Amino acid sequence: MSGPALLLAEALGHHRAGALDAAETLYRRILDASPGHADALHLLGVLTHQRGHHAEAARLIGEAIRVDGTVADYHRHLGLVLLAMDRAEEAAACHGRALQLRPDHAEARFNLGVALAALGRKEQAAAQYAEAARLRPDFAEAHLNLGAVLQDLGRAGEAVASHRRAAELMPADPRPWSNLSASLRHLGRAAEAGEAMRQALARGGAGDATGLAVLAGSLHAEGRLAEAAEAYVESLRIDPGAPLVLNNFGLLLQDLGQPEDAAACFDGAVALKPDFVEAHDNLGSVRRGQGRAAEAVESHRKALAHRPDMAAAWNNLGNALKDLNRTGEAFPAWRMAVLLDPGLASVWSNLGNGLREREDFAGAAAHHRRSLRLAPGQPMAANNLGHALQGQGRFMEAARWFRRALALDPAYGEAMSNLGLAEQRLGRTEAAEASYGRALLLARDLALAHFNRGLLRLERGDFTGGWPGYAWRFASGQVGAGRQPAIPAWRGEDLVGKRLLVWGEQGVGDTMLFASVCEDAVARAGHVVAGHVVIETDRRLVPLLARSFPQATVRAQAVDARGRETLSFPDCALHTPVGSLARVFRRSLAAFPSRPSWLVPDPARLALWRERLAALGPGLKVGIGWRSQLMTAERRTAYTILEDWAPLFRVPGLVFVNLQYGDCAEEIERAEARFEVRLHRWSDLDLKDDFEAAAALVSNLDLVISPAMSAGELAGALGVPVWRFGGRDWTQLGTGVRPWFPSMRLWQPRPGEALPDVLARMARELAAGAESRPGPLTLG
CATH class of the missing domain: 3.40.50 (Rossmann fold)
Structure with missing residues (x-):
C-alpha cells in the first residue's frame, strides 16, 4: 500500500473513531501532496459537514466529483450536505445521480426519500423508503420513515406494519412506538394506541412531556378519564407552556363535568397562542354550556377572526346567537357553515330546528332529511325530523321517526316523550301514557314528558295524576319562564299568620x-x-x-x-x-262551585254600555271573536276567518258586536260589504287594554260566540252565555263541558267536520230558535 493510501486508511480510522481533528490533519496532508485526491476531498468534505460548515463541505465534495464523478457515495453525500443547506431540489438530484451509478444503493434510496419528503412529494418519498427497506430488510431508519410518511398520507393501516418492524430493529428507541401510537389512534384503536405510547415512554424516560400528552389523548379516547387527567397534569408539570396540551386537557375536563376548569385551560391556551382558533372555539362551547351565551359569541367570533373558513366555529356561533334569541343573526352563521362544509350534518339539523321555531315546518323537515342523509345513524336527527313533521300535523309519520330514533338509541328519553305526544294527538291515549312513563324511566326529570302526561291525565279527568304534571309547565318551556320569588312556595298548608x-x-x-x-x-x-x-x-x-x-x-x-x-x-x-x-x-x-260567575263589572260602565247596546235596536246582541292574537301553526287550525261566518251572518234577528281586538279593521269592512251585515264597534273602546270597558260591554250581551280566546273567557267569567267552538282540550277535565265556566257551551267538530261546519250548525240552531218564538229573538 502506497504512502497516500496508508495515510488515507489511518485518517479514515480516526474519522470513524470520532477523532475528527486527527483525521482532518491527515486528509489535508494527503491533499497538500496531491490536491486532486478525490477520496481525500470527499472524506474531508464529509468531516467538514459533520462540523456544521456546510458550504465548505459542498465545495470539497463538489471538487471530488469533478475529479471522479463515477462514485455513487460522492453524489449521495453531496445530497446530504445540500439538504442541510435547505436546497432539497438539488439534494434530490444528487441522490438520483447516485442511484444511476448504483441502483441497489439502499442508503441513496433512503436519502432520496428524505429529500422528496422535504419537498412535500410524500408518495414518491414513500416509494423510495419502501425500496430501501426491500434492499436492506434490516434498515431500521427506512422502516421508521416509511411508517411516518404513510401515516402522513392517511394510510395508517399500512403504516402500522412499518412502525412495528422499526420497533423490532430499534428496541431501545421510543420513536417507532410513538409513531405506532399515532397510527393506532388514527384507526380508532385507542387501547392499543395507549399501550404503544407507554412503550415509547418506557424507552424515552418519564420526562417526555409530548409522549405523556399523547398517552393522555389515548387514555381519553379509551374513556379512561381519570388516568388521562393524571397524564395531562404530569405533561403540563414538565412543560407548562404547551398550548395544544392545555387545549386537549380542557376537552377532557369538559367530559369530566368540570366546565370552569376546562375554560381555564382554554384561556391559558389562547394566552400562550392568541391565534389558537380551536381553543377560542372550545372556550365558546364551554361558556354556552354554562348559559353564558354572550361570552360564547365573543369567543366564537375570535376564532373566526383568525380562521374565517372554520365551518364548526360558524355553526357554534349560530347556536350561541340562538340562545340569545338572536335567531335572525344565527341563520347567516349556520348558512356560512354549510357553505364551507356542506357535509356537516349537525349544521343542517340546527338550520332545521331554527326553521321549526319560525314555524316553517316544511323547510325544517327538508333540512332534517338532509342531515339524515349525511348521518343516517344519528338518533337526534331522526327525532328532529319527527318533531318537524309533528308541527305539520303529520303525527303518523312523526311517530315513525321517533321510533327510528329510539331504535338507534333505546335510552333516548326525549324521543320517547315526543312519541307519547304523537300517540296522544292520534287519540291513542293508553299508548301515549305508556310512552310518557317510559320516557320518565329513561330521564326522570324530563320536564316536557311530565307536563304532557299531566295534560293527558287532566284531559281524561284524572285530577290526582294530572295536577302534579301540570306543575312542570314552567320547566317544560311550554308556558314561559316561571318567576322564582325569594320566599317559600305555598302547597295548601294553613295560612294563619302568613300573607x-x-x-x-x-x-x-x-x-x-x-x-x-x-x-x-x-x-x-x-x-x-x-x-x-x-x-x-x-x-x-x-x-x-x-x-x-x-x-x-x-x-x-x-x-x-x-x-x-x-x-x-x-x-x-x-x-x-x-x-x-x-x-x-x-x-x-x-x-267546582255552582256559582255562575266570579268577575264583577263596574256598575257605572255597565249602565253606559246597556244604553249603547239598547240603541242598536231589537234583536239578540251577539258578541263575536274569531281568532287569537297569539297565532301559531298549531293554533291556526283552531281559529277561523270572517268569511267562515256567512251562515251566522244570514240568521235574522241577530245584532253582531265585535269583540276581536288587534289589526282587523279591513277584515271587518270586507265582511260587512260582502255579507251586508254590520259588526258594531266603537272608536272609544279599547278591547285590548281596557278590560273594564270590555267587561261592561260583554256583561250586556245576550250571547258570545268565540274560539279559545280571552273574549270568550271574559264572558264566561262574567256569567254571560258563551258558545265556544273548537277541539277538545285539557280544561274540560274529562267531561263534555268546561267545569270552570257554567255559562259556556262547547261546540266541537264531529267526525269529518271542519270549523266552518260547526259555525253552520250554530246558525241552524239560532235560526230554528228564531222561528219557534214570536217577537224578538231571545236566547233560550
Missing part, C-alpha cells in the same frame, strides 16, 4: 280562568284579615280583579326601574302561581 302572594302567569284568558279559584284562596285566609292574600296580575286586570275580590289586595305585577318583574316580596311569606291554586282547590269535579 300569600298569588302571581299571574300565561295570558289574560288563562288568568280569567284561574281567577275562579282565587276566591277559594281568599276564603282560606279570610278568617284572619282582609288583604291577607295579595294577587299580582297584568295591570289591565287590576281594577276588575280588585272589585271581584275585595278581601284581597290586588296590584299590578311588580317591576324594577328597567321594567323587569322583581322577585323580592318582603310583604309576603308564601307565593304561588295562580295556575297552581287548582291543585289545592280543584281536586275533583265536585270541588
Whole structure:
C-alpha cells in the first residue's frame, strides 16, 4: 500500500473513531501532496459537514466529483450536505445521480426519500423508503420513515406494519412506538394506541412531556378519564407552556363535568397562542354550556377572526346567537357553515330546528332529511325530523321517526316523550301514557314528558295524576319562564299568620280562568284579615280583579326601574302561581262551585254600555271573536276567518258586536260589504287594554260566540252565555263541558267536520230558535 493510501486508511480510522481533528490533519496532508485526491476531498468534505460548515463541505465534495464523478457515495453525500443547506431540489438530484451509478444503493434510496419528503412529494418519498427497506430488510431508519410518511398520507393501516418492524430493529428507541401510537389512534384503536405510547415512554424516560400528552389523548379516547387527567397534569408539570396540551386537557375536563376548569385551560391556551382558533372555539362551547351565551359569541367570533373558513366555529356561533334569541343573526352563521362544509350534518339539523321555531315546518323537515342523509345513524336527527313533521300535523309519520330514533338509541328519553305526544294527538291515549312513563324511566326529570302526561291525565279527568304534571309547565318551556320569588312556595298548608302572594302567569284568558279559584284562596285566609292574600296580575286586570275580590289586595305585577318583574316580596311569606291554586282547590269535579260567575263589572260602565247596546235596536246582541292574537301553526287550525261566518251572518234577528281586538279593521269592512251585515264597534273602546270597558260591554250581551280566546273567557267569567267552538282540550277535565265556566257551551267538530261546519250548525240552531218564538229573538 502506497504512502497516500496508508495515510488515507489511518485518517479514515480516526474519522470513524470520532477523532475528527486527527483525521482532518491527515486528509489535508494527503491533499497538500496531491490536491486532486478525490477520496481525500470527499472524506474531508464529509468531516467538514459533520462540523456544521456546510458550504465548505459542498465545495470539497463538489471538487471530488469533478475529479471522479463515477462514485455513487460522492453524489449521495453531496445530497446530504445540500439538504442541510435547505436546497432539497438539488439534494434530490444528487441522490438520483447516485442511484444511476448504483441502483441497489439502499442508503441513496433512503436519502432520496428524505429529500422528496422535504419537498412535500410524500408518495414518491414513500416509494423510495419502501425500496430501501426491500434492499436492506434490516434498515431500521427506512422502516421508521416509511411508517411516518404513510401515516402522513392517511394510510395508517399500512403504516402500522412499518412502525412495528422499526420497533423490532430499534428496541431501545421510543420513536417507532410513538409513531405506532399515532397510527393506532388514527384507526380508532385507542387501547392499543395507549399501550404503544407507554412503550415509547418506557424507552424515552418519564420526562417526555409530548409522549405523556399523547398517552393522555389515548387514555381519553379509551374513556379512561381519570388516568388521562393524571397524564395531562404530569405533561403540563414538565412543560407548562404547551398550548395544544392545555387545549386537549380542557376537552377532557369538559367530559369530566368540570366546565370552569376546562375554560381555564382554554384561556391559558389562547394566552400562550392568541391565534389558537380551536381553543377560542372550545372556550365558546364551554361558556354556552354554562348559559353564558354572550361570552360564547365573543369567543366564537375570535376564532373566526383568525380562521374565517372554520365551518364548526360558524355553526357554534349560530347556536350561541340562538340562545340569545338572536335567531335572525344565527341563520347567516349556520348558512356560512354549510357553505364551507356542506357535509356537516349537525349544521343542517340546527338550520332545521331554527326553521321549526319560525314555524316553517316544511323547510325544517327538508333540512332534517338532509342531515339524515349525511348521518343516517344519528338518533337526534331522526327525532328532529319527527318533531318537524309533528308541527305539520303529520303525527303518523312523526311517530315513525321517533321510533327510528329510539331504535338507534333505546335510552333516548326525549324521543320517547315526543312519541307519547304523537300517540296522544292520534287519540291513542293508553299508548301515549305508556310512552310518557317510559320516557320518565329513561330521564326522570324530563320536564316536557311530565307536563304532557299531566295534560293527558287532566284531559281524561284524572285530577290526582294530572295536577302534579301540570306543575312542570314552567320547566317544560311550554308556558314561559316561571318567576322564582325569594320566599317559600305555598302547597295548601294553613295560612294563619302568613300573607300569600298569588302571581299571574300565561295570558289574560288563562288568568280569567284561574281567577275562579282565587276566591277559594281568599276564603282560606279570610278568617284572619282582609288583604291577607295579595294577587299580582297584568295591570289591565287590576281594577276588575280588585272589585271581584275585595278581601284581597290586588296590584299590578311588580317591576324594577328597567321594567323587569322583581322577585323580592318582603310583604309576603308564601307565593304561588295562580295556575297552581287548582291543585289545592280543584281536586275533583265536585270541588267546582255552582256559582255562575266570579268577575264583577263596574256598575257605572255597565249602565253606559246597556244604553249603547239598547240603541242598536231589537234583536239578540251577539258578541263575536274569531281568532287569537297569539297565532301559531298549531293554533291556526283552531281559529277561523270572517268569511267562515256567512251562515251566522244570514240568521235574522241577530245584532253582531265585535269583540276581536288587534289589526282587523279591513277584515271587518270586507265582511260587512260582502255579507251586508254590520259588526258594531266603537272608536272609544279599547278591547285590548281596557278590560273594564270590555267587561261592561260583554256583561250586556245576550250571547258570545268565540274560539279559545280571552273574549270568550271574559264572558264566561262574567256569567254571560258563551258558545265556544273548537277541539277538545285539557280544561274540560274529562267531561263534555268546561267545569270552570257554567255559562259556556262547547261546540266541537264531529267526525269529518271542519270549523266552518260547526259555525253552520250554530246558525241552524239560532235560526230554528228564531222561528219557534214570536217577537224578538231571545236566547233560550
